[in-house]
Amino acid sequence: MTANPTTATARPLRRTTLDSVGGTAWTLSALGPVPEGWAAVGAAPVPATVPGEVHADLLAAGLIPDPFDGDHEGALAWIGRTGWSYRATFTWSGGPEDHHELVADGLDTLATVLLNGTEVARTANEHRSHRVDVGAVLVEGTNTLEVRFEAPVTGAERLAAELGDRPRAYGHPFNALRKAASQYGWDWGPDLAGAGIWKSIGLESWSGVRLAAVRPLATLEGTEGVLETHVELQWAGGAVAPVPVSVRVGTEQAEALAQPGQDSVVVVQRFADVAAWWPRGYGEQAVHDVTVELGGADATLATWSGRVGFRAVTLTTEPDPDGTGFVLAVNGEPVYVKGANWIPDDALVTRLTADTYRTGVAEAVASGMNLLRVWGGGIYESEHFYRACDEAGVLVWQDFLFACAAYSEDEPLRSEVEAEAREAVTRLSQHASLVLWNGGNENLWGYVEWGWRTPLAGRTWGDGYYTGLLPAIVAELDPRTPYSPGSPYSFMEYAHPNDHRNGTLHIWDVWNQLDYDHYRDYPARFVSEFGFQGPAAWSTLTSVVHDEPLDPYGAQMLVHQKAHEGNLKLERGLGAHLPRWPVDGDGRADMDDWHWLTSLNQARAVAFGIEHFRSFYPLNRGAVVWQLNDNWPVVSWAAVDSHGIRKPLWYALRRVYADRLATFQPRPDEHGVPVLTLVAHNDSSGVWDGELVLTRRSTGAGTPVLAEQRVPFHLDARSAVAVALDADLLAPADPRAEVLTASAEGMTTAYGYFVEDTELVLAEPDRAYEVEVAHASGGCTVTVTASALAKDLALFPDRLDAGARVDSGLVTLLAGERHTFHVTGPDVDEAALTTKPVLRSVNDVVGR
Numbered sequence: 001m002t003a004n005p006t007t008a009t010a011r012p013l014r015r016t017t018l019d020s021v022g023g024t025a026w027t028l029s030a031l032g033p034v035p036e037g038w039a040a041v042g043a044a045p046v047p048a049t050v051p052g053e054v055h056a057d058l059l060a061a062g063l064i065p066d067p068f069d070g071d072h073e074g075a076l077a078w079i080g081r082t083g084w085s086y087r088a089t090f091t092w093s094g095g096p097e098d099h100h101e102l103v104a105d106g107l108d109t110l111a112t113v114l115l116n117g118t119e120v121a122r123t124a125n126e127h128r129s130h131r132v133d134v135g136a137v138l139v140e141g142t143n144t145l146e147v148r149f150e151a152p153v154t155g156a157e158r159l160a161a162e163l164g165d166r167p168r169a170y171g172h173p174f175n176a177l178r179k180a181a182s183q184y185g186w187d188w189g190p191d192l193a194g195a196g197i198w199k200s201i202g203l204e205s206w207s208g209v210r211l212a213a214v215r216p217l218a219t220l221e222g223t224e225g226v227l228e229t230h231v232e233l234q235w236a237g238g239a240v241a242p243v244p245v246s247v248r249v250g251t252e253q254a255e256a257l258a259q260p261g262q263d264s265v266v267v268v269q270r271f272a273d274v275a276a277w278w279p280r281g282y283g284e285q286a287v288h289d290v291t292v293e294l295g296g297a298d299a300t301l302a303t304w305s306g307r308v309g310f311r312a313v314t315l316t317t318e319p320d321p322d323g324t325g326f327v328l329a330v331n332g333e334p335v336y337v338k339g340a341n342w343i344p345d346d347a348l349v350t351r352l353t354a355d356t357y358r359t360g361v362a363e364a365v366a367s368g369m370n371l372l373r374v375w376g377g378g379i380y381e382s383e384h385f386y387r388a389c390d391e392a393g394v395l396v397w398q399d400f401l402f403a404c405a406a407y408s409e410d411e412p413l414r415s416e417v418e419a420e421a422r423e424a425v426t427r428l429s430q431h432a433s434l435v436l437w438n439g440g441n442e443n444l445w446g447y448v449e450w451g452w453r454t455p456l457a458g459r460t461w462g463d464g465y466y467t468g469l470l471p472a473i474v475a476e477l478d479p480r481t482p483y484s485p486g487s488p489y490s491f492m493e494y495a496h497p498n499d500h501r502n503g504t505l506h507i508w509d510v511w512n513q514l515d516y517d518h519y520r521d522y523p524a525r526f527v528s529e530f531g532f533q534g535p536a537a538w539s540t541l542t543s544v545v546h547d548e549p550l551d552p553y554g555a556q557m558l559v560h561q562k563a564h565e566g567n568l569k570l571e572r573g574l575g576a577h578l579p580r581w582p583v584d585g586d587g588r589a590d591m592d593d594w595h596w597l598t599s600l601n602q603a604r605a606v607a608f609g610i611e612h613f614r615s616f617y618p619l620n621r622g623a624v625v626w627q628l629n630d631n632w633p634v635v636s637w638a639a640v641d642s643h644g645i646r647k648p649l650w651y652a653l654r655r656v657y658a659d660r661l662a663t664f665q666p667r668p669d670e671h672g673v674p675v676l677t678l679v680a681h682n683d684s685s686g687v688w689d690g691e692l693v694l695t696r697r698s699t700g701a702g703t704p705v706l707a708e709q710r711v712p713f714h715l716d717a718r719s720a721v722a723v724a725l726d727a728d729l730l731a732p733a734d735p736r737a738e739v740l741t742a743s744a745e746g747m748t749t750a751y752g753y754f755v756e757d758t759e760l761v762l763a764e765p766d767r768a769y770e771v772e773v774a775h776a777s778g779g780c781t782v783t784v785t786a787s788a789l790a791k792d793l794a795l796f797p798d799r800l801d802a803g804a805r806v807d808s809g810l811v812t813l814l815a816g817e818r819h820t821f822h823v824t825g826p827d828v829d830e831a832a833l834t835t836k837p838v839l840r841s842v843n844d845v846v847g848r
Helices: 039-043 054-060 077-081 152-163 354-366 383-392 413-428 443-449 463-477 516-521 538-542 555-559 566-572 591-614 648-656
Strands: 011-017 026-031 046-048 083-092 099-104 110-115 118-124 130-133 141-149 201-207 209-221 224-235 243-249 252-258 264-271 288-294 302-308 313-316 327-330 337-342 371-374 395-399 434-438 505-507 527-530 622-625 660-668 674-682 688-698 705-715 719-724 738-743 750-753 769-776 779-786 790-795 811-813 818-824
Touching (some): 026 054, 046 054, 054 077, 099 110, 201 209, 209 288, 209 302, 224 288, 252 264, 313 434, 337 395, 354 383, 371 622, 383 395, 413 463, 527 591, 591 648, 660 738, 674 688, 705 719, 779 790, 790 818, 811 818
Parallel strands (some): 337 371, 371 395
Antiparallel strands (some): 011 201, 026 046, 099 130, 099 201, 110 141, 313 327, 688 705, 688 738
């Protein structure tokens, strides 16, 4: 029996989930032959999970090895050149409703959908949902649903040929279709372009009128909260009665009456002295539950629920004597941004959960961050991510999904971009944490400087999206939230998009060509990308790299180093700042030292940049490091690796992203000669005052004070001051054996050096510090007591057990000082905690 024909009676929406969690059994099959050696994959359908993806399903079935392990990534490249079919049978029972629609929240990507053998849809966009009327095809009883996916790599190649191939940063033509660019491989991520029903799928049955979308826009006017709830409706046609639409916030409720055929209703509510939403460090994160009902309590047709926070956001990009600023403000308070770029947290994204998202956001908060940028080569993230940011007070900068490429503005791509953008803005605009929409990543810069114009030969490349379509959609659907055409961007006609004097800046000559001391070339207004590579934790790398012997240039190690000449750039970063690692008679690196020194150098480089940027406050208004997280085990720019282990970089970020920071920086004297100066930045909401104690000391045992300067100081909230150093402090008798310090209540001690570590005189570990280990609840403590300068002490308990964690890192101690590391997790060899390669310092590579 087929579904009923359309009538005009309004009836409640009924959803029939077809997800695996709802009990629907799915199978996965390859479409066509599979390569030799993989016959088991093509032999018979295998159980599949929906939501899910091909790689995860084949892995769960035991038909492929872990794509992250060894060199399996390349061996599994055939998956991206194979078509796939997801198939399920389900029982459906008709009801009184007149419309029956198949709703797929996410199909990745080039899909043909068949119901009972009849094609009902073709899709070409991972980043949007799809809805299709299937009432004429559904039958009472058993139905068969099949979703056939074209091979994602060959499909992209086909579309590139049809649209005209366009420039891009990486090999596969990811810019020819609306699929996450990084799934095709990036300089930190694997090439695992796959397919799958990656979000929920089901049937929705309704009559008369349907709740199509809800867009609650909350803002703050003084102390009054204003909520404009935009409700989109879809009508079946015919003479139905008016339908009430109610919006409830806490105990407050307002209602409007939607007339037949009226496709949108706006309900406005005002709340006096409302609890506002603030970023972390600026106030509380008040969120308010919102419920929208269609049809009224006695005959509810549909319900939507969400949460809002009342806040007002502005972006100031006005010209000033120094160029063009970039100042984000929330509720009238300018925010100094301490952020990181966020990539998809797993290369197989359907494995992510609410807990993994909460953990990722918590790592940002614990490091002192107040902003995460959802980068344009990934996905519009799960609601779990944005909710976690709402609750934690972490601002979200949201890219539209364009990255490092030229994009066609012709059909059919343009229509897909518009539908995707409208859906993304509608879905995400409710979140208080969302403070910036950004057109894309590095595309404007690419057009200007990366040699695109000749191969484009006048064809469209995406400018119409970034300067036309996308800002128009934001202005229409989320006018409260600022928009930027791209990152980097100068907000000034005729200016180079990556000019440090204007707007946002990406710094990639450092790392790619230049040493990190060149960060000082940029007294930048706002740095939205910069970074330096370092390896994942030892246990993370060795869980997937099995080269014998282990070597930075081993075959499997290079599979897990995606950056162009990445290891060479890691090597180039040493020598000037830290000693190179020793090699054996065959020229192989000492892997223990390679891992420690490249990890430390990554932390040093990024901290150096951030301290420099912050020292130019208020000219500089923020830094967004590349990147917080990884999506597989790899040598990369991340601060937290894919196994959730904090790299030394994370501990460096926690220090330089602290609300109160003091840093020694060169500043020109009256003759233009650079002279070390202390700059203090108070990024807290309270006054910071007291006495600043500056010293020059010996690095040796006893570290006597050789010179001292005491300076009373007072810093208002969100302010900075520069303190000139006395001549005695700047006149070391032996620059190689002396250190500057700056200390005050409420800050971590700042250290300044007259020479690089390669020249620094440091005692060997057994003469510089003593170590004691003691049992503690949930683990043990490792206490280090210094008898001479102990520089950048770091503990790596994961080398003893991958589940062990430590609470602190990169600790520098003066003689007589002590620090206790707290190790949690499984029991580990306590003696091994006291020496290399578990306990490391600069002393053990310089002192030797």
